[in-house]
Amino acid sequence: MIVQLKKDISPEQKTHLIGEINQAGYKITEVSTQLGEYLIGIGTAQFDIRRFGHHEGIQDIHIVSDDYKLVSNKWKVKPTIIDLGDGVFIKEGDMALMAGPCSIESEEQIRKVLDHLTANRIKIMRGGVYKPRSSPYAFRGLGIEGLKLWYKLAREAGIKIVTEVMQVSQIAEMYDYVDVYQVGARNTQNFNLLDELGRVDKAVMIKRGISGTIEELLQSAEYVFSGGNEKLILCERGIRTYERASRNTLDLNAVPVLKSKSHLPVVVDPSHGIGIRQFVPPMALAAVMAGADGIIYETHEVPEKALSDGQQTLDFAQSALLVDQVRKTFELRKTFSFL
Numbered sequence: 001m002i003v004q005l006k007k008d009i010s011p012e013q014k015t016h017l018i019g020e021i022n023q024a025g026y027k028i029t030e031v032s033t034q035l036g037e038y039l040i041g042i043g044t045a046q047f048d049i050r051r052f053g054h055h056e057g058i059q060d061i062h063i064v065s066d067d068y069k070l071v072s073n074k075w076k077v078k079p080t081i082i083d084l085g086d087g088v089f090i091k092e093g094d095m096a097l098m099a100g101p102c103s104i105e106s107e108e109q110i111r112k113v114l115d116h117l118t119a120n121r122i123k124i125m126r127g128g129v130y131k132p133r134s135s136p137y138a139f140r141g142l143g144i145e146g147l148k149l150w151y152k153l154a155r156e157a158g159i160k161i162v163t164e165v166m167q168v169s170q171i172a173e174m175y176d177y178v179d180v181y182q183v184g185a186r187n188t189q190n191f192n193l194l195d196e197l198g199r200v201d202k203a204v205m206i207k208r209g210i211s212g213t214i215e216e217l218l219q220s221a222e223y224v225f226s227g228g229n230e231k232l233i234l235c236e237r238g239i240r241t242y243e244r245a246s247r248n249t250l251d252l253n254a255v256p257v258l259k260s261k262s263h264l265p266v267v268v269d270p271s272h273g274i275g276i277r278q279f280v281p282p283m284a285l286a287a288v289m290a291g292a293d294g295i296i297y298e299t300h301e302v303p304e305k306a307l308s309d310g311q312q313t314l315d316f317a318q319s320a321l322l323v324d325q326v327r328k329t330f331e332l333r334k335t336f337s338f339l
């Protein structure tokens, strides 16, 4: 159960209401976000929700039977719109494009990618300055100084930044230089990190865990939301299966399933999803047709020289072609209707 509270509810009204709901057999957690105040009721007792309707302080009350609550579309029917400012949105009805290298490497590299994005009207640049690498001896990113330099150049170009945060201590130092915090697949269930991102008033994109279920992804998003931050984006990036012919198994089923369960925008990362450069574009287009609200992919001037993930990175010509095809596919999708 989700009870949306009115902004002007008095402490006495709230205490009284919580007492009544407790009596009905529900355990209450109070949630206060940047946008609203909620009571989350956990319980199984059956009752007519109209019996609470007379309370002055209630805005609305909903039965949500899913284990996740606030990210469910059972209470919030309108899709969440992520507004990054300057006319840049991630939302249903739009096709957000986020492109850039796996790792931020140098000033020259950043400038080249920004020029490529500008030439192709891409408004969000991806890239890692803290890199989760399977080997401790691999390139692990330029760190905060790299992010500061990137931010300066990106702002000059009018381009937003999405980048991975790996641990709680990085959240504050990164804050002034990011538009979207990315939670990587290895951190999807780092609940301390998710709790802390709940306290931040910037968008958070959560990637699906390497062996994570759709339900677990939604529960991770629930952590951030219930921590106070409603600005959330879900990202399908492939899961670990028994199949070894591709890096991961891009689960495009997750797109319509997530969209049917949650009001949050869903983006797809075909680069990590398949891990093979020449197959990234068809999987990106398939993701568009599956209903994705955005695509995030890797591009670099010379993928063969990239310090990480070159094998799945598009060069600028391939990237430009893909952007054109994604836009055309999105226009085509808009003309289709599905049952």
Ligand code: PEP
Residues within 6 Å of the ligand: 102, 128, 132, 164, 183, 184, 185, 186, 207, 237, 272
């Ligand atoms: C990335 O986007 O650079 C990345 C490390 O992705 P993932 O967490 O999905 O592996």
Ligand code: MN
Residues within 6 Å of the ligand: 102, 103, 272, 298, 308, 309
């Ligand atoms: Mn990568």
